[in-house]
Amino acid sequence: MRLQIEDVLCTFCGCLCDDIKVEVDEGRIEKVRGACRLGSSKIMGHNRIKSPMIRVNGELKEISYEEAYRRAAEILINARHPLLYGWASTTCEALKKGILLAEEIGGVVDTTATVCHGPSIIGIEEKGAVGSTLGQIKNRADLIVFWGCNPSEAHPRHTLRYSSNACGRFTPDGRKGRKVLVVDVRETRTARNADRFLRIQPGTDYEIISALRMIIGGKADSLPEDVAGVSKKELIEIAEMMKSAKFGAIFFGLGLTHSRGRYKNVDNALSLVSELNSHTKFVIMAMRGHYNVTGAGQVLAWSSGYPMAVDYARGAPYYNPGETSCCDLLSRRDVDAALIIASDPASNLPRGCVEALAEMPVIQIDPFENPTTLFADVVIPSAIAGIEVEGTAYRMDGLSLRLRKLVDVEYPGDVEILQAILDNVRRLRDDN
Amino acid sequence: MKAVMISGRTLAQGAGCEDKMSPLYINEVSCCYLSEEDYRALGLSDGMNLLLTSPHGSAVLRAGVDRGLPQGMVFIPMGPWANMLTGTDTKGCGMPGFKGVEVEVTPTDEKVLDIRELMLRGR
Ligand code: SF4
Secondary structure, X not given: OEEEXXXXXXXXXXXXXXXXXXXXXXXXXXXXXXXXXXXXXXXHOOOOOOOOEEEEOOEXXXXXXXXXXXXXXXXXHHOOOEEEEEOOOOOHHHHHHHHHHHHXXXXXXXXXXXXXXXXHHHHHHHHXXXXXXXXXXXXXXXXXXXXXXXXXHHOXXXXXXXXXXXXXXXXXXXXXXXXXXXXXXXOOHHHHOOOEEEEOOXXXXXXXXXXXXXXHOOOHHHOOOEEOOEEHHHHHHXXXXXXXXXXXXXXXXXXXXXXXXXXXXXXXXXHHHHHHOOOOEEEEEEOOOEOOHHHXXXXXXXXXXXXXXXXOOOOOOEEOOOOOOHHHHHHOOOOOEEEEEOOOHHHHOOHHHHHHHHXXXXXXXXXXXXXXXXXXXXXXXXXXXXXXXXXXXXXOOOOEEXXXXXXXXXXXXXXXXXXHHHHHHXXXXXXX | OEEEEEEEOOHHHHHOOOOOOOHHHHHHHOEEEEOHHHHHHOOOXXXXXXXXXXXXXXXXXXXXXXXXXXXXXXXXEOOHHHHOOOOOOOXXXXXXXXXXXXEEEEEEOOOOOOHHHHHHOOO
């Protein structure tokens, strides 16, 4: 029987769109409506890892779930300082289990945020952010600024649902009633659809933001005619554009966090927004990538007091980005085993870190094969959250939403897998 | 040619993101985009490859044009190929420099490696 399921959440990006329609027939997803290309490709599904596997003489060999759990537990118990990394593409409930496991084995929990918006979180911790919900922006904003982000390709429905093109309660004209400013180093698809595009040189965000702050603070006279390649005249026009908005919103992306200045760029952007609030209403938000990277930060924060890179080796949570963050731990060879869940560090970390990962025993929990599988010693296939198991995820504005289960599968969910590994860890410890 | 390398998201990279062993994803993330001017200056045409070298490593990528790029800047969709060129220093905040990496770009006859060869290279 064909079943139409409405208001499904898309578990791909931080927009966490909640208006998707999915047709299910005989327990299989047949059609997806309303999702973008990224979301549909995930919901429609593709090649899965079929069975748990362990590496024997260099080759992966199929085994039972029970054996895989036990092998994973052995690796974790034998490690001096294991890393538990990923978490942004699974549920909050899974991370809660992961934290229990890390406490038990004295490991480090880090999320993919550290190589994404981690610096933004550090900036926000330092300065505080004038934030809002996406709904407020949709209903009120008349100026949208995309700074170092490209929603046309990374968050395809963002503009239509929440920002530049959305029609809201006080913004009935949608795109026509709004101004859009894009700041970037290259002319992206998003930039091509903007009212104004400010092209800056790579690594000069800090200078440009500082210049805008000076103009907004009434100190334009002290500025040189040219700031990092941008004319003072253009910067004054941009500052005017910002000040004359009734409700402005800055969305910022990895253009700020991945380049020179890192969290200081974000810190400066937060200051710009708080200064703009002396003139008008302005808010700022990070464009979060994975659908639950926001939730991963929330769960860690309420469990340990810290939003990422939490080391439980001392018996109490310890946090020091640059020391306890995944990249640093790997490049310093300060971890000796890794549990990788819902992420692919082999693709996403610098080569030097991947080489370190390849030297240690790796447990991978994921529905899909990816380059990390090429290094994994234990591979445990899991059910896909939001499609095959339910749970909780946080949208990029911090709103928590309930993910639904659409179809039945034989794969266990991440919560179940982590619980089983934890049970094995406890049992093996008792036996010794 | 000296250039500044920026990595970032693209639609095809995103669509293949959860199916990383698929040709769609691999083709997209093993491509290096240049401005039209730089593409012409290097004498490139369809199907030609580039060797990129940074202080941290090197990789062979397919060459493509992105009209939105200024001269002297190359763009690689984020993924294993871009990360062959990035360093591990996080400047004390956990984040390596994925954007703004200085690279040397030269046309090459070498092949783009298959994902397995690339990942297991030197092992
Ligand atoms: S914008 Fe993001 S959450 Fe919405 S459908 Fe596309 S991938 Fe899914």
